[in-house]
Amino acid sequence: MVHKMGLYGEYFKTIKEGKKKVEVRLNDEKRRKIKVDDTIEFVKVPEQNETMKVQVTELRKYETFEAMYKDIAFQYFDCEGWTMEEMVKETYEIYSPEQENQWSTLAITIKYSAQNHFN
Numbered sequence: 001m002v003h004k005m006g007l008y009g010e011y012f013k014t015i016k017e018g019k020k021k022v023e024v025r026l027n028d029e030k031r032r033k034i035k036v037d038d039t040i041e042f043v044k045v046p047e048q049n050e051t052m053k054v055q056v057t058e059l060r061k062y063e064t065f066e067a068m069y070k071d072i073a074f075q076y077f078d079c080e081g082w083t084m085e086e087m088v089k090e091t092y093e094i095y096s097p098e099q100e101n102q103w104s105t106l107a108i109t110i111k112y113s114a115q116n117h118f119n
Contacts, residue, residue, distance in 0.1 A: 002053075003034055007042040015042070015112050016052060020078040024068065024091060026099055027061055027106040034059060040110065058109035064100060065091045068107050076109075 005025075007015075014020040023040075025031050034040070036056055044050040062068040069087045074080050079087060 001033075001035070002039045002041055003030075004041050004043065006045040006048075007052075009044055009047065012042060012044045012050070012052065014078040015054065015110065018112065020076070021109060021111075022072055022076040023108040023110055024065065024077065025106045025108060026095055026103040028099075028103045031106050031108075034106075034108065040108070052112065054110040054112045056108055057111050058107075060107040060109070062105045062107065065095075065105050068105050072107055 007023075011020060011023075015023075034056055036059060038056045040054050040056060042052045042054065044052075060068070060071070062071065066084065066088055069077075069084060074082050074087065077087070079090075082090075
């Protein structure tokens with residue numbers, strides 16, 4: 001199954017470069033349909049001029065973003081050297097604490113292959 005999701009340009013680039021291996025999302029209704037071995041097609045936003053397909057290799061659910069970041073090394077988010085405070089603050093610029101409380105969180109481990117990349 002293919003799931004389409006928007007992804008900000010800076011994160012799009014780091015996945016494409018092989019630096020970011022875990023995508024952070026709310027565990028909302030749309031994300032609850034994702035299964036291991038599914039494909040995610042990321043659309044670069046806001047431009048929407050580039051797409052990239054990745055394979056889902058693992059799914060991990062957490063009550064909070066902080067719990068996720070305590071469990072998964074920052075390097076997998078391409079955030080090596082960041083503090084926990086910076087990680088949580090940056091995430092709250094995308095998702096609110098209210099959304100986190102409502103849905104909980106999902107760490108999606110992905111594998112990108114250049115052969116799946118389309119301009």
